[in-house]
Amino acid sequence: MIISIISAIFIGTGIIFFAGAAIGIIRFPDFYTRTHAAGKGDTLSSLLVITGFAIYQLNGFESFSENWPILLVILKLLGVSIFILFTSPTATHALMDAGWEECSKPKIKEGRPNHLGEDSDQF
């Protein structure tokens, strides 16, 4: 019971952050700020949801000799979450870079620096 509650808390928090990311993607003004929301929100919320699944697996765990396959499932889920921890920000760079190469213009207010624009003469 306690295990179910803990995993529900993890999954629920993950869903809240997913919702925040989705709202950010809709509301933010330009491509780059939207990618902020997408890249960060997805990383933490997938981590939380998958960790929640891993904790939920502990429910059926009674004795090591009978239930050891559960530990393998948990290890696999944790492996997936570590994989996401590395790949999700990398995917964000790929998106950002593709956006820049495709000349998606960043909305930058007067007085704020745009060093990449200065160095590459694109904007």
Place this chain on the structure above:
Amino acid sequence: MSMSVAHFGTASRRILMAQPTSNTKLYRVFVFVLLMVMWVVLSGFFDAFHLSLGLISCAIVVWLSSDLLFEKRHHHLRVRIKQGFGLFAYLIWMIGQIVLSNICVLKLALGDLDKLEPQILRYKCSLNTDFQRFLLANSITLTPGTVTIKIIGDTFYVHAISDETAQGLDGKMENRIKKVFADDYETSTESPA
């Protein structure tokens, strides 16, 4: 002083030249063990047939491409394992940063959009391997309010979402990474990449 340093340099280089053969073998065994653990966890079968399949395929992979995992091999394996633990501690710290950055995004997404002050900054780093640069770029992305757009040479172009988060782009994170990989910097002047 400079004489003694130069002397030390040649001496340590001689040691480096002498070591690779034994180290390469050690690295192969290490990669093999890593792959085998991966195999056992993913397959979940412990009978002789499946384990021997794993042994054969891991051996083939190690034979063909064991040098893809570690670039520099003049370090003893102990150093690598120490770095592995350092990296693990770094990841734990990183998860804390991810939570903070998500709260930041959540606040901005639900709050007043006039608070956004997007800007693109330049950041010079002095890290010397690709993996460390990759780690720094990912860390910049995961800390509150900043995302790496491009890396040209050793210059990072970073998109920051507000003035306040742009302040967070100081050398602290780079120093953390340098501390994890401290052993790569003692000999870095002698063996470029």
